[in-house]
Amino acid sequence: MKRIIYFIILSNFLMGCKIHTRVGSVKNNVCKTLQKKTVIYAVFVDSDETHPWTDYDINSTLDSIQTAIKWMENQARANGVPLQIDLYNGLNVKKGKVIPFKQELKFKTLSGTLFHYMDIRKGIKLLDKWSDKISKDVTQSIPGDTSKMILTANKSNNRERLIAKLRNKYKTDNIALLFFINNYFENEISVALHTSSDDKTEYAIVSEKNPAVITHEFLHLFGAWDLYMSPFDKNIFAKNRKRKAMKKYPDEIMAFTHKRIDSLNLSPLTKYLIGWHNKLEKGAGNMFFRRRWKLLEY
Ligand SMILES: [Zn+2]
Structure with a gap:
């Protein structure tokens, strides 16, 4: 069976202050709380080193995203959270309105690029550049008045410009930007x-x-953490925390993505992280948080 590593970079995920501890991924950045009108914007990317996107591949992936959306909306409904997720995808106008965009990864593959240097931050920078170049093409492909775009002064990059344009176009702040590469095999x-x-x-x-992997990555954007043991959990304490989480939440989508999505659910910890619970349920996440920490209530 193929072994796939799903992971997330959790840099400075806890920010301590004297009284309350804020979790860095909660209510942060573009995708703050997973509720109300939310857009998944899918960008399909071809490169010389990945499989070319065929119509069949694109359509079956769009079907999988729809399955992921249905699952998320059902979970939200069961939790009394208003949520409507719409799916859109980029159209490469330059290439005659075909869906895929083209951009080479610096070191051929995603993992090859991310892990090329010992210092993972360098790999992340390369991926940022890659996503930035594609974002420029995608932004140019979307018609519309750009004068209304909300830009962060001085330091806006192409990815920010794209998100600003999508926010404007779809009238929502919740824009989940997902790049898809065709590495299925x-x-x-x-x-x-x-x-x-x-x-x-x-x-x-x-x-x-x-669909479970798509949902997993989508939930990361809204603040969810990895709850499975990965090779990135180097020390025994990190491994133990994950082991406890997996045992406590055997059907949690942030811990298991190889199961069928219908058999998976969301733990109280993930519900807190994505903003569905305004405080952490007693006992949830106690493998990660020290008892003396008082987590911020939203
Ligand atoms: Zn993950």
């Missing part, structure tokens, strides 16, 4: 980046058609 990772960042807009790169 290969060992490849999927990743969500900058989910706890204060100054870089978050996005995900998905290399799978499995």
Whole structure:
């Protein structure tokens, strides 16, 4: 069976202050709380080193995203959370309105690029550049008045411009930007980046058609954490925390993505992280938080 690593970069995910502890990924960045009108904006990307996107591949992936959306909306309904997710995808006007955009990854593959240097931050920078170049093409392909765009002064990049334009076009702040690469038959990772960042807009790169993986990455953008043990949990304490989480939440989508999506659900910890619960349920997440920490209530 192919082994796939799903992970997320959780830099500075806890920000302590004297009285309350704020979780860095909660209510942060572009995708704050998963509720109300939300847009998944899918961008299909071809490269010389990945499988070319055929119409069949694109359509089956769009079907998988729809399955993911249905699952999310059902979960929201069961939790009394208003949520409507709409799906749109980029059209490459330059290439005659075909769907895929084209951009080469610096070191051929997603994992090859991310892990090329010992210092993972360098790999992330390369992916940021990659996503930025595609975002420029995508932004240019969307007709409309750009004068109303809300830009962050001085430091806006193309990804920010794209998100500003999409926010304007679809009249919602919740824009989940997902880049899809066609690596279905290969060992490849999927990743969500900058989910706890204060100054870089978050996005995900998905290399799978499995609805559970798509949902997993989508939830990262709204603040959810990885709850499975990954090779990135280097020390024994991190491994133990994940082991406890997996045992406590055996059907949690942030811990298990290889199961069928219908058999998965969301733990109280994830519900807190994505903003469905305004406070953390007693006992939930106690493998991650020290008892003396008082988590912020929203
Ligand atoms: Zn993950």
